[in-house]
Amino acid sequence: MPESPTATPAYRLRSVCVDYPTPAGPVSGARDITLDIPSTGMTVLAGPSGSGKSTLLRVLGLFERPDRGTVELDGTDLARLSHRRRRALRRGRISLVFQNPVDNLLPQLSVAGNLRAAAESAGRHRYPDDELGDVLEDLGLDGTGEWSVTALSGGQQQRLAFGCALARRTPVILADEPTSQLDDTSATRVLDVLRRLADRDLTVVVTSHDGRLIDLATRVVRLRDGALHAVADEAEAEKGHDTV
Numbered sequence: 001m002p003e004s005p006t007a008t009p010a011y012r013l014r015s016v017c018v019d020y021p022t023p024a025g026p027v028s029g030a031r032d033i034t035l036d037i038p039s040t041g042m043t044v045l046a047g048p049s050g051s052g053k054s055t056l057l058r059v060l061g062l063f064e065r066p067d068r069g070t071v072e073l074d075g076t077d078l079a080r081l082s083h084r085r086r087r088a089l090r091r092g093r094i095s096l097v098f099q100n101p102v103d104n105l106l107p108q109l110s111v112a113g114n115l116r117a118a119a120e121s122a123g124r125h126r127y128p129d130d131e132l133g134d135v136l137e138d139l140g141l142d143g144t145g146e147w148s149v150t151a152l153s154g155g156q157q158q159r160l161a162f163g164c165a166l167a168r169r170t171p172v173i174l175a176d177e178p179t180s181q182l183d184d185t186s187a188t189r190v191l192d193v194l195r196r197l198a199d200r201d202l203t204v205v206v207t208s209h210d211g212r213l214i215d216l217a218t219r220v221v222r223l224r225d226g227a228l229h230a231v232a233d234e235a236e237a238e239k240g241h242d243t244v
Ligand SMILES: Nc1ncnc2c1ncn2[C@@H]1O[C@H](COP(=O)(O)OP(=O)(O)OP(=O)(O)O)[C@@H](O)[C@H]1O
Pocket: 020, 021, 022, 027, 028, 029, 047, 048, 049, 050, 051, 052, 053, 054, 055, 056, 226
């Protein structure tokens, strides 16, 4: 369910700028971004190549510190945190799914082993078998628990990557172009998983060019040249209105 505009956002970004040093001078990855990300539903960061989607996702994932501006996660100003506190916050609150399915998994472990390792990586030392079974069933991967992840198709691996995010039980799931390396059928099944995630009490933020994924969004954030171009919530998007 999309939340009311008055609900507390998960992320609050104010005048965020990221500059990349290059031999030819600084290149702007994010220009003066002021944006709230709702605590539930799915926010899609959309825009052409080089518009700053990955930069913004890295800021949200605490992998990139803005050069200027502030970012709050659940009311905590991230600039005030020590390196250790940032790492602990990332570990306990954020799961990240990369574009390339194999980058999300440990190839030496089985499907179940990957889910258990993911749970452990977020500090969950007990991951009950029935929960593991439920996650596999939810992902359409039941019966594959003992398989090597290398025996899964790219689409199955990507669904498992979202399963690992669920096993970590973090309130925030970030995904970078999760369907871009998949064929149509596999992408459709990943979209089904994302649709169900977006209905849970989770903050889901995804970068994508995929129109089908953008159609699932409760908030679409459009970027151009590192700057915010438009923000549309589900209700406005259906009416064709954009609001910044
Ligand atoms: N490490 C870096 N060093 C220098 N410039 C960078 C670096 N990372 C990104 N940029 C520049 O920052 C801008 C935004 O890049 P970013 O990767 O965030 O865009 P994007 O929308 O995710 O692109 P794509 O869809 O191609 O992945 C671009 O001009 C890019 O060239």
